[in-house]
Amino acid sequence: MGKVRIERPSVQWFYPWPLVLVSCVDDQGKPNIITIGASSICSSNPPTVGVAIGVRQYSLGLIQNTQDFGVNIPGADQLPEADLCGCISGRDCNKFDVVGWTPQPSVEIKSPLIAESPISLECRLVHTAHLGNHDWLIGEIVAVHAQDDILTDAGALDHAKTNPVFSFWGEYWSIGEQLAQWHFAKR
Numbered sequence: 054m055g056k057v058r059i060e061r062p063s064v065q066w067f068y069p070w071p072l073v074l075v076s077c078v079d080d081q082g083k084p085n086i087i088t089i090g091a092s093s094i095c096s097s098n099p100p101t102v103g104v105a106i107g108v109r110q111y112s113l114g115l116i117q118n119t120q121d122f123g124v125n126i127p128g129a130d131q132l133p134e135a136d137l138c139g140c141i142s143g144r145d146c147n148k149f150d151v152v153g154w155t156p157q158p159s160v161e162i163k164s165p166l167i168a169e170s171p172i173s174l175e176c177r178l179v180h181t182a183h184l185g186n187h188d189w190l191i192g193e194i195v196a197v198h199a200q201d202d203i204l205t206d207a208g209a210l211d212h213a214k215t216n217p218v219f220s221f222w223g224e225y226w227s228i229g230e231q232l233a234q235w236h237f238a239k240r
């Protein structure tokens with residue numbers, strides 16, 4: 054057994070990607086959803102997250118216009134809708150109508166959220182990195198909305214009740230079981 058050097062470097066060797074749905078709105082008020090695999094926490098204070106959006110994507114112009122976006126984390130039961138939002142364009146349709154979801158007005162930003170999503174983050178665009186065929190958009194989380202049935206009595210996120218989707222190149226996977234708690238090896 055040994056490691057082999059792969060011929061051509063590419064992003065498919067960085068895995069897994071948490072699946073998120075970025076919500077945005079045009080200047081006529083028509084909402085849109087773009088399915089995103091390339092996303093990450095960027096810093097915890099201030100709380101920021103990043104998403105990579107292709108420079109030709111219809112959604113990119115909407116976000117540049119409002120300077121904000123919603124990040125909605127779907128459950129595995131919402132995979133058909135999430136996948137469809139990654140196959141069709143808001144240029145041609147209203148994706149909320151197509152998948153039967155409800156745009157939920159945000160409190161702090163112009164972009165709406167997805168009412169059916171268990172977790173939705175309101176993000177204000179604070180930085181854009183132009184990297185090539187994708188822009189990396191960093192948003193500060195200015196409000197969080199969580200369904201009460203995935204919270205503990207103390208109001209924290211109960212991870213056992215969430216069911217996020219991860220994607221590997223071309224495939225969707227669900228999360229496995231909890232392995233341990235942070236810093237268990239040092240105890």
Ligand SMILES: Cc1cc2nc3c(=O)[nH]c(=O)nc-3n(C[C@H](O)[C@H](O)[C@H](O)COP(=O)(O)O)c2cc1C
Pocket residue numbers: 085086087088089090091092105106107110111112113136138139140141142143144220
């Ligand atoms: C699983 C999955 C992950 C995707 N990840 C990204 C991504 O990280 N960045 C991106 O720009 N497009 C990504 N896409 C493609 C967009 O979701 C797709 O092109 C979408 O139709 C663009 O919507 P819009 O034209 O309404 O902006 C992904 C699609 C799928 C199915």
